[in-house]
Amino acid sequence: MITKIWVGLMLALTLFYVFTLLGRGIILLQEPSLIAVAMGLAILVLPLVALWALFAELQFGLKAQRLSRRLISLDIPGLDLELRASGRATKDSANKELERIQDAVTKDPKNWSLWFQLGEAHDAAGERKNARAAIRKAIQLANDPDSADQ
Structure with a gap:
């Protein structure tokens, strides 16, 4: 809100x-x-x-x-992040999730949900430009009928 x-x-x-x-x-x-x-x-x-x-x-x-x-x-689990008292992710947990999601994206590059999670991981790691680019890619793939639905 x-x-x-x-x-x-x-x-x-x-x-x-x-x-x-x-x-x-x-x-x-x-x-x-x-x-x-x-x-x-x-x-x-x-x-x-x-x-x-x-x-x-x-x-x-x-x-x-x-x-x-x-x-x-789709009940896809979110990122596994350790949070600070402020609600922001710790740098270590954000980087671990970023690496995990990047590996998954390289294995399945047409999966929009992985690209969206990659954007969230970049955002948690403080990389806004990369986060927006990954989410744009997720939007593009989600609108593509040939891409995977999950």
Whole structure:
């Protein structure tokens, strides 16, 4: 629930940013100076980039959440991690799980659930970029009818 609140807040702030920039860009386009018009056109590009990034992130999050629910419904055991008092995984346990899942992925590279677990293991090990890449691969494989269902 907290995550949905944060997503909603970030969505609202991004939309506020987009509409503010659009307004400033339109104001600058109405100026007689060529420099102001050029700045207005440049400013109009920023909201488009922000909207694209917002859409891409929301789409990624929703697809990852859907896969997470699907993984739970298949009763596939999660990662075996030792947790600190803060709830974060210890580095040793995260690295052990990462190695275990990487070995499993090399044996069955078309298995979306293994790729999803690999993403979770990378995340537990603090490797966000690799985690996102692995989850993207899981999403791609889950949508591929030729990939394994488990």
